[in-house]
Amino acid sequence: MRVLVTGGAGFIGSHYVRTMLSGGYPGFEDAEVTVxxxxxxxxxxxNLAPVSESPRYRFVQGDICSAEDLDAALPGHDxxxxxxxxxxxxxxxxxAAGFVLTNVLGSQQVFESALRAGVGRVVHVSTDEVYGSIDDGSWTEDHLLEPNSPYSASKAGSDLIARAYAKTYGLDVSITRCSNNYGPYHFPEKVIPLFVTNLLDGEKVPLYGEGANVRDWLFVxxxxxxxxxxxxxxxPxxxxxIGGGRELSNKELTEKLLEATGRDWSYVENIVDPRGGGHDLRYSVDHSKTAALGYAPRMxxxxxxxxxxxxxxxxxxWWEPLKAAAATARS
Structure with missing residues (x-):
C-alpha cells in the first residue's frame, strides 16, 4: 500500500503520517507514505522529524495548484x-484570494490528477465550519451549507468539487468534516497553542468579546x-x-488554559472581535454516521x-522560532 498525503507537514497531516509510519493503523503497518x-x-x-528516518517515508515539495507537481508525484499510489x-x-x-485558489482550485487539481494517475481511493479532509453557525442541536452531514468566512466558503466549495468528482467521474473520494482540533505540533497562531505559549511566557492572551463563542474540541x-x-x-x-463531543465556550476554554499554566485573569485582554460577520457563534457536529464505521473519540x-x-x-x-518569525513578519 502506497499512500500520498497532501499537506503532510502541517499540524493534522503530520500527526496522521507519524501515526501511520509508527504502525498505529492496523493493516497499514507496512504502508509507504509520500508527504x-x-x-x-x-x-x-x-513535524516529521520523528519518522524522517523511516524507510517507508518519502517527502516531495510541491504545490497542489500545480498539475505538473501532482502528476510527477501521484502515479503509483493506491x-x-x-x-x-x-x-x-x-x-x-x-x-481571501489565496484561500479560494488553494482550497478550491488546488483540491480540484488533486482530484483531477488522482483520476489521471488511476489512484484507487481519496479522502478529502474538510471542516465543520462549512455549515455556518448553529444555535441548538448538532449538524448532520445533510445540513444546509451556510459558510460565513472566505475560509469556510472555500472549504465548502472544495467539498462540492469532491462530490462532483465522485458523481461525474467515478472518483472514489469521501469527505470528512471535523470540529476544532488541538494537540502537539499545532501552529501557534491558533487559539490553544497561541494562548498556551503566551501564558508560558507570561504574556497576555486576546479573548474576543466576552468569550461566548462555542466550539466542539477534538484531539488530533x-x-x-x-x-x-x-x-x-x-x-464514494x-x-x-468527525467530532470530539466536548463543547466549550471560549471563556471556559480560557479558564482551563489559565489553570493549566498557573495564570489568572489578569493575563486576559478582552478585545473587539475583528472578524465581524465571519465569526460564527457555535459549532456542533453529529458524528453518528462516522460512529457507524467504528469511530468514537477516546481522549x-x-x-x-x-x-x-x-x-x-x-x-x-519547536515553537519559539515560529512565533519569532511571525512577529518579524508583522513588523
Whole structure:
C-alpha cells in the first residue's frame, strides 16, 4: 500500500503520517507514505522529524495548484489523503484570494490528477465550519451549507468539487468534516497553542468579546483515527462528520488554559472581535454516521489538554522560532 498525503507537514497531516509510519493503523503497518507539501508558513519538516528516518517515508515539495507537481508525484499510489489547505479564518478575511485558489482550485487539481494517475481511493479532509453557525442541536452531514468566512466558503466549495468528482467521474473520494482540533505540533497562531505559549511566557492572551463563542474540541489523534476509518470504510461521494463531543465556550476554554499554566485573569485582554460577520457563534457536529464505521473519540478534553500543554512546555525549540518569525513578519 502506497499512500500520498497532501499537506503532510502541517499540524493534522503530520500527526496522521507519524501515526501511520509508527504502525498505529492496523493493516497499514507496512504502508509507504509520500508527504506532498508546499512548505508554506504552516508546513514544517520538523513535524516529521520523528519518522524522517523511516524507510517507508518519502517527502516531495510541491504545490497542489500545480498539475505538473501532482502528476510527477501521484502515479503509483493506491490512496491520497488530502489535508493541504489554507486554514486560518483571520487570514482569509484579510486575503481571501489565496484561500479560494488553494482550497478550491488546488483540491480540484488533486482530484483531477488522482483520476489521471488511476489512484484507487481519496479522502478529502474538510471542516465543520462549512455549515455556518448553529444555535441548538448538532449538524448532520445533510445540513444546509451556510459558510460565513472566505475560509469556510472555500472549504465548502472544495467539498462540492469532491462530490462532483465522485458523481461525474467515478472518483472514489469521501469527505470528512471535523470540529476544532488541538494537540502537539499545532501552529501557534491558533487559539490553544497561541494562548498556551503566551501564558508560558507570561504574556497576555486576546479573548474576543466576552468569550461566548462555542466550539466542539477534538484531539488530533481522534480526528486522524476517524480519517483512517473513512479511508478504509467510507463510501464514494459521502460526507462524514468527525467530532470530539466536548463543547466549550471560549471563556471556559480560557479558564482551563489559565489553570493549566498557573495564570489568572489578569493575563486576559478582552478585545473587539475583528472578524465581524465571519465569526460564527457555535459549532456542533453529529458524528453518528462516522460512529457507524467504528469511530468514537477516546481522549477526554482534560487529558488531551494536559498532554498538549506539557508538550509545549517541553518543546520550546519547536515553537519559539515560529512565533519569532511571525512577529518579524508583522513588523
Amino acid at each position: 506532498f507539501d508546499k512548505l508554506t508558513y504552516a508546513g514544517n519538516l520538523a 490512496a491520497v489523503v488530502h489535508f493541504a489547505a489554507e486554514s486560518h479564518v483571520d487570514r482569509s478575511i484579510t486575503g 489523534d481522534d480526528h486522524c483515527r476517524g480519517i483512517q476509518l473513512v479511508l478504509e470504510k467510507g463510501a 461521494g459521502e460526507f462524514y462528520n 477526554t478534553f482534560e487529558d488531551g489538554l494536559a498532554l498538549t500543554v506539557q508538550w509545549y512546555r517541553d518543546n520550546r525549540a
